[in-house]
Amino acid sequence: MKHHYQTMQAPHLIIIGGGFAGLELIKKLNNKPIKVTVFDKHNYFNFQPLMYQVASGGLGPDAIAYPLRKIISGMPNIAFRMAEVQRVQTERNEVMTSIGTFSYDYLCIATGAQTNFFGNAELEKYSMQLKSIPDALDLRSDILQEFEKALNEPNSQTIERALNFVVVGGGPTGVETAGALAEMKKNVLPADYTELDASKMQVHLVEAAPLVLAAMSEVSSRKAKQFLEDLGVHVQVNTSVQKYDAVTGELFLSNGTVLKTDTVIWSAGVKGKTIDGISADVITRGNRYKVDAYNKIEGLSNVFAIGDIAYMETDGAFPNGHPMVATVAQQQGRLLGKNILNMVSNKPLKPYTYLNLGSMATVGRHKAVLEVFGIKMQGYIAWLGWMFLHLMLLVGFRNRVVVFLNWVWNYVSYQRAIRIITRPFVQKQ
Numbered sequence: 001m002k003h004h005y006q007t008m009q010a011p012h013l014i015i016i017g018g019g020f021a022g023l024e025l026i027k028k029l030n031n032k033p034i035k036v037t038v039f040d041k042h043n044y045f046n047f048q049p050l051m052y053q054v055a056s057g058g059l060g061p062d063a064i065a066y067p068l069r070k071i072i073s074g075m076p077n078i079a080f081r082m083a084e085v086q087r088v089q090t091e092r093n094e095v096m097t098s099i100g101t102f103s104y105d106y107l108c109i110a111t112g113a114q115t116n117f118f119g120n121a122e123l124e125k126y127s128m129q130l131k132s133i134p135d136a137l138d139l140r141s142d143i144l145q146e147f148e149k150a151l152n153e154p155n156s157q158t159i160e161r162a163l164n165f166v167v168v169g170g171g172p173t174g175v176e177t178a179g180a181l182a183e184m185k186k187n188v189l190p191a192d193y194t195e196l197d198a199s200k201m202q203v204h205l206v207e208a209a210p211l212v213l214a215a216m217s218e219v220s221s222r223k224a225k226q227f228l229e230d231l232g233v234h235v236q237v238n239t240s241v242q243k244y245d246a247v248t249g250e251l252f253l254s255n256g257t258v259l260k261t262d263t264v265i266w267s268a269g270v271k272g273k274t275i276d277g278i279s280a281d282v283i284t285r286g287n288r289y290k291v292d293a294y295n296k297i298e299g300l301s302n303v304f305a306i307g308d309i310a311y312m313e314t315d316g317a318f319p320n321g322h323p324m325v326a327t328v329a330q331q332q333g334r335l336l337g338k339n340i341l342n343m344v345s346n347k348p349l350k351p352y353t354y355l356n357l358g359s360m361a362t363v364g365r366h367k368a369v370l371e372v373f374g375i376k377m378q379g380y381i382a383w384l385g386w387m388f389l390h391l392m393l394l395v396g397f398r399n400r401v402v403v404f405l406n407w408v409w410n411y412v413s414y415q416r417a418i419r420i421i422t423r424p425f426v427q428k429q
């Protein structure tokens with residue numbers, strides 16, 4: 001039997017966010033006896049793990065974004081509205097959005113995370129981040145603009161400042177971005193900017209912890225650092241960023257080093273993206289909503305949070321909440337889908353426990369670290385595994401084909417095909 005959104009008489013679920021978590025929830029509720037409205041301020045799903053490749057010109061944005069309307073087309077009980085949810089009124093069961101007010105029986109908040117600058121206003125204003133596709137396009141433009149600028153700089157100090165790139169944060173995003181920049185130094189700069197001395201470009205990675213990729217095993221972390229250093233990246237661990245002076249371009253590090261740079265790429269932390277109207281009492285560590293084992297927000301009977309925005313302490317192995325990764329978001333989305341259907345039909349609910357499938361990061365050509373199903377690999381095989389798994393995880397057949405063809409092209413040509421400035425980056429003043 002088909003359940004039609006416009007005509008069906010059924011409980012109404014509003015989902016805020018069509019990311020990793022929201023998407024799995026939607027899929028679980030396809031053609032089920034519940035009316036679903038999905039709100040997202042973008043009309044696409046963003047595959048964030050490959051965003052650094054958009055920033056470094058290896059992929060175009062359309063390769064990692066997928067239209068949300070295409071995903072829900074053919075799902076008769078689900079509707080999409082492109083709108084920003086501005087406020088939730090839990091006492092009235094309503095959400096206020098940029099296109100009006102909507103009421104719900106159940107609400108699921110799947111808004112993900114935003115960059116955490118830990119209160120450093122200067123860095124928030126002047127550093128580049130990698131949290132959305134516009135951010136990735138800004139960074140791509142900025143990198144290429146710095147190359148163009150360096151050509152016209154009058155002296156070696158200003159050339160160095162333009163060609164010094166500092167990545168802050170040695171998690172997967174920081175490591176992958178630093179590796180991609182190092183490959184641009186090796187392959188793009190000498191080919192496209194023959195008038196520039198490519199050795200002047202320097203890539204720095206600054207990490208406050210003693211290791212990069214601290215969430216992985218020590219052997220993977222050490223190997224990733226070695227891969228980065230083999231590519232010429234200056235890795236500084238046990239070092240944090242203290243302040244940035246955008247006028248002089250000086251970046252002050254805790255170990256006393258001062259780097260001169262026009263480009264600071266901030267990937268040192270994220271925090272939950274909360275929505276006004278939910279009591280501050282339930283916002284906890286990492287700016288996330290405290291949820292019970294069924295992803296229900298504490299103190300609210302019909303409001304749930306899943307993915308990066310959810311903080312759960314009930315899973316024995318993760319007393320300080322789950323890592324903010326795509327697998328957790330997807331698993332919580334799928335389980336909440338089942339639990340909502342159980343709720344509607346008065347069946348018992350199942351608590352969430354994280355099934356950790358592993359993690360991985362690539363540093364560059366033939367260089368990756370991979371830990372899946374308890375197997376640890378580094379180097380060429382890990383790099384092939386990394387590519388295969390990312391191709392499988394992408395949403396949509398077209399995106400897989402586009403990414404695969406781009407990778408083949410980049411591999412044989414040693415280039416980053418999409419090194420174009422389509423929307424110049426203008427620094428906020």
Ligand SMILES: Cc1cc2nc3c(=O)[nH]c(=O)nc-3n(C[C@H](O)[C@H](O)[C@H](O)COP(=O)(O)OP(=O)(O)OC[C@H]3O[C@@H](n4cnc5c(N)ncnc54)[C@H](O)[C@@H]3O)c2cc1C
Pocket residue numbers: 016017018019020021022039040041042044045046048049050051052083084085086110111112113130131172173273275306307308309324325326327329
């Ligand atoms: C650069 C980068 C690389 C990453 N690499 C990896 C990786 O390799 N492996 C891994 O496991 N994880 C990775 N992650 C983390 C992973 O992407 C997140 O854990 C995952 O996206 C969380 O899913 P989510 O559904 O909670 O949030 P998201 O996927 O971020 O989705 C949130 C959605 O909510 C929408 N939204 C937010 N606020 C509003 C609002 N007020 N109104 C309407 N819509 C709203 C957003 O537009 C977005 O579509 C990476 C993250 C980044 C930024």
